[in-house]
Amino acid sequence: MRELSGRLITALVSCLILAVVFGYVASSIGNGSIVQFxxxxxxxxxxxxxxxxTEVMKVFTTIGSTKAVIAISAITLGLLLYFRQKAQTILFLIVIGGTAALNLVLKLFFQRARPDLNRLIEISGYSFPSGHTxxxxxxxxxxxxxxxxxxxxPGRILYVMSAMFMIGMICISRIYLGVHFPSDIVGGISASTFWLLIATSVYAIFMNKRRTNSHFSIR
Structure with missing residues (x-):
């Protein structure tokens, strides 16, 4: 219980920091002070x-596209259902679905135009925060x-490093291809990580409660 409480406190503090970062970036975009950055x-x-x-970056930006995300998500859900991981299936759906909805709401709210400095691919829609990110x-x-x-x-560190690599390359590809400002990337990471922390924290509470109830029922 103490370990869970410590994790929740850490998650809460992290969410506050992420909210501040996102708010700062959004306000800086509004007043133009982030242009130099x-x-x-x-x-x-x-x-x-x-x-x-350029070809490499196009590959990574394609991996981060909606079609690719849907395909990877479908495979993941299929595996989770196959191995009867109901709680993790729900968590995955909430994280991915919630992120998509949050991005749409934020884009419609801020309505930031995309950069036009050196665009290597054509794309429509608003820029902030980056949906790919x-x-x-x-x-x-x-x-x-x-x-x-x-x-x-033994394999845990590899999973984390692989995730960081994919995120990093997809983010860089969006800047390289000229379809996002770096501040779009920072805003996207802040917003999605905020949502991830909320979702995984609720999941941790649920799993802890289920283990506790199971323990008492056995006794």
Whole structure:
């Protein structure tokens, strides 16, 4: 119980920090004070432009697309249902569905236009926060979370590192291809991580309560 309480406190503090970060980025976009930050990073990332690298970045941005997320999610749900992981199935649906809904609401609220400095692919829609970033963050972190809980210790670090790699490359690809500002990325990571912490914290409380009730019923 003490361990769970400690985790919940950590999650609460983290959520507050993420909310502050998101609020700061959003307000900075509104007053224009984040332009220098965005421009500097865009020039740095796009300064590495090369034909082969462009193709690599297109691959990663495709992996973060809606179709890819739906495909990966469908496979994950199929496996979870096959192994009868009902609680984790519900958690996965809440995380992915909630992230998609949150991104849509935030985009419609802020209605930020996409950058036009050096766009290598064409895409429509609003820019802030990045949908690719939010979905990638939620998808790969929740996959790592589920694998962490079900796998043996030797493979756990690999799951986390793989998730971080995929998130990082998808985020960089959006800046490199000229369809997102770096602040869109920061906002997307903050928003999706905020939602992830809420979902996994509720899941932890539910699982702890279920274990406690099971313990008392056995006794």
């Amino acid at each position: 965005d421009t500097t990073i865009i020039h740095f990332v796009q300064g590495a432009e090369a034909p082969w690298l 939010m979905m990638a963050t939620s998808l790969y972190i929740i996959l790592a979370f589920i694998l962490w809980r079900n796998a043996r210790k």
